[in-house]
Amino acid sequence: MLDLLIHNASLADGRRQMMVAIENGRIAALQENPQRLPAARETVDAGGYLLSTPFIDAHFHLDATLSLGLPRLNQSGTLLEGIKLWGELKPQLTEQALIERSLAYCDWAIARGLLAIRSHVDVCDARLLAVRALLKVREQVAPYLNLQLVAFPQDGLLRSKGALDNLKQALDLGVDVIGGIPHFERTMEEGAQSLRLLCELAAERGLPLDIHCDESDDPNSRHIETLCFYTQQLGLQGKVTASHLTSMHSMDNYYVSKLIPLMVEAGISVIANPLINITLQGRHDSYPKRRGMTRVPELLAAGVPVAFGQDCCMDPWYSLGSADMLDVAHMGLHVAQMTSRAAMRQCFAAVSETPAKILGLNDWGLTTGQCAHLVLLQAADPIEALRLRPARLKVWRSGKLIASQSEACSSLNLPGRPDRVDFHR
Incomplete structure (x- = not known):
């Protein structure tokens, strides 16, 4: 059984609906979402947000x-x-x-x-x-x-x-x-x-x-x-x-x-x-x-x-x-x-x-076999991340969660308008 499974992630290179499987602190698999997700002790739905190296x-x-x-x-x-x-x-x-x-x-x-x-x-x-x-x-x-x-x-x-x-x-x-x-x-x-x-x-x-x-x-x-x-x-x-x-x-x-x-x-x-x-x-x-x-x-x-x-x-x-x-x-x-x-x-x-x-960090990257150092951002892609400087929803070090943050949004009370704004297009 995998230690951690992250799915429905977007990557910085433009790939979407991606799954990252993590075992023993390393990326065991990186692929498009399969029809059936493998078993894992913890599963995180990235919700289409950007998963990046830290x-x-x-x-x-x-x-x-x-x-x-x-x-x-x-x-x-x-x-x-x-x-x-x-x-x-x-x-x-x-x-x-x-x-x-x-x-x-x-x-x-x-x-x-x-x-x-x-x-x-x-x-x-x-x-x-x-x-x-x-x-x-x-x-x-x-x-x-x-x-x-x-x-x-x-x-x-x-x-x-x-x-x-x-x-x-x-x-x-x-x-x-x-x-x-x-x-x-x-x-x-x-x-x-x-x-x-x-x-x-x-x-x-x-x-x-x-x-x-x-x-x-x-x-x-x-x-x-x-x-x-x-x-x-x-x-x-x-x-x-x-x-x-x-x-x-x-x-x-x-x-x-x-x-x-x-x-x-x-x-x-x-x-x-x-x-x-x-x-x-x-x-x-x-x-x-x-x-x-x-x-x-x-x-x-x-x-x-x-x-x-x-x-x-x-x-x-x-x-x-x-x-x-x-x-x-x-x-x-x-x-x-x-x-x-x-x-x-x-x-x-x-x-x-x-x-x-x-810096010569050779064990660093979003590829199979690398250490699972990852950050999930409340943005769809790198350009939106630069525009919003968004919430860092989850930060992992070798597959271990070391920081987290709630999604950022603002509540509105305007007649005929949405009740919340998150600044995403």
Whole structure:
């Protein structure tokens, strides 16, 4: 007898009236509804709603989350004031407070059907307090959420005294990925040097790289070119991610026509952060005012994998957020003007299928044999999910229900009109 049977489900690829059979935490069968359903300990009628793999946040800062107002608010709303604020807050951090805020955010994530997060963690504090705290969080949430940690020298690998040693120590403690921020070094030359050191370290340790790269409005911030060079030189193809890349928004088309093929050759993946990029970039512009998000449609057209990240939630950089990756995809769709049916589906994939590949989650997907990590949304398809950001009716981890929500609707009391509205067409 099956453990769980889900039927009458719609899938993100357009298939409808589908049945998913789950046994021992894995997908045992995926097919059209048969005339007679097999026996199962629990049967769920999806009612034609969308059954998807869970959402994935490919770029986040869990060490800073829910710290809004500590030690004060970001009055200018700029990236640089946020970094300054974080520097003021670091000496006041305690391990227990970090753990509590991180776990609270993970609770939000589960409720939203967000079951994997890649979080950057600052290593420029010699105590490595945030690293030790998030390693404990990673262990605690492991039964229900994949948490990857990136050793991130927030204040610059070379600019911050001891950052390289701290980063290596963080890796020794068990951090998963190597991070960097070349555009925040003192000079372009030191930025390039930091990338060489980080790429050499990745090759030496056999670890992936995820670099905050060219998060700037300056079209001459071209560290992505250097990252491509060292990726190829050291044989790191397929292991390197460039996050943000906002300077590409300001580059001329001729240079980008050279740059994107270099990225393809190097096997670079990209993570854009629509909520934060559109909020922090273009701050020095009057009008016309730049949007700031990287060139998502052009990168996708060239075959570069592009995922979306939440980046920040109620922290020194961003006062909003609620762990809803459909909010992120919704903003990405609008900023990049990705309004064709195919492009909107790409935006849904940017918070589900694509980041699974970037993060190396090989046991993740809606195919037979994969772990039964699933979310049932109150929407008919990915485009309706982006429009409504609907209720996550059920969230399963390895076939076990870990979160649920009632269907959302509003009651009406109008003569001659329906008594309820659920916003579905």
